[in-house]
Amino acid sequence: MSQPILIFDSGVGGLSVLGPIRERLPRAPIVYVADTGGFPYGTKTEMEVATRVCALLGRLTERYRPRLIVIACNTASTIALAHVRAALEVPVVGTVPAIKPAAETSTARAIGVLGTEATVRQPYVNRLAADFAADCLVLRHGSAKLVEMAEAELRGRPQALSDYAAVLAGLLDQPGGERIDTVVLACTHFPLVRDRLAAASPRPLTFVDGAEGIGRRTAHLLAGAEWDGEATGRAVLTSRNGEIDALRPALARFGLTELDYL
Incomplete structure (x- = not known):
């Protein structure tokens, strides 16, 4: 896989952002990360969210070498976006309440x-x-x-x-x-x-x-980018639980046909 776009969320919410990105960049490989081990973020403290998101995105960047990261989570973006941008040498698109x-x-x-x-x-x-x-x-x-x-x-x-x-x-x-x-x-x-x-x-x-705005911003930052081969879609989960099989059909509908665990 050539350098993918990495889309990160606490769960399945970022799938609403994946669609507009796919429409504008249909050949881009996608790695979609659902932090199932940390879900939900909305009830956690700011320190808990910032620490977890920065640590996970550091590990994910080392593993997948993304061309760009989309934090497709309002909670993570409003709390941790500045920390992530300071820590990583990868363009990072956040999610802003519309x-x-x-x-x-x-x-x-x-x-x-x-x-x-x-x-x-x-x-x-x-x-x-x-x-x-x-x-x-x-x-x-x-x-x-x-x-x-x-x-x-x-x-x-x-x-x-x-x-x-x-x-x-x-x-x-x-x-x-x-x-x-x-x-x-x-x-x-x-x-x-x-x-x-x-x-x-x-x-x-x-x-x-804000999904359409994220799609436009991602396409703008990656204007002129080229990818080798056919577009691929990989879902990465941070825990294994009994509901993974129930989630597979939804992931497949969004083109995420491969599954990894972090």
Whole structure:
């Protein structure tokens, strides 16, 4: 395999980013890393996330020699991106909560940010809101439950619409939440269940995420790059558990037909 693009997430969420990258760079070999041994990140402390992500990406860089790394995880990016860039001599693309495009979309000037607990409390989110949505009401809700639900859906276990409605209620039932018309999906797991969220919503909402922007940025940084042979897709997991077989069909749908363990 020639130097691949390495896509890193705590679980299956980064698959929502893989699609736009594949569309723009169809011949690029992909190594998709799911940190199943550290999942979930959203309930961990900042120190735990930063330490783990830096250590893992150091090992993965030594093993796979990637041409570029995509941290396809809002939690890992908002906490560890600067540390990773300082430690590695590889271009690193992070994942930014899509507050800017949400502000450009909202007509009600009221935005919801739906992410993990760790993401929504980050000062970085405050800066994005101040820089790009200063004239908007910006409400936030962190949900570890929705991350687990997305993981279950990818393993073939549909989740009840009432559970999705309960997650949305944590955002929409806040004071001012009745004004929200646009919701930022600030966790890469959440676009995987966008249709379920829309079906459970008490009113029409526009859901916005950053996957297309990541695809564009990755393609820009790798403009002119050439790869030998056919595109390949390899999934790398950091633990072995009893649900790997349930996950294989979903990985294969995204072109990840080979499986490794770190």
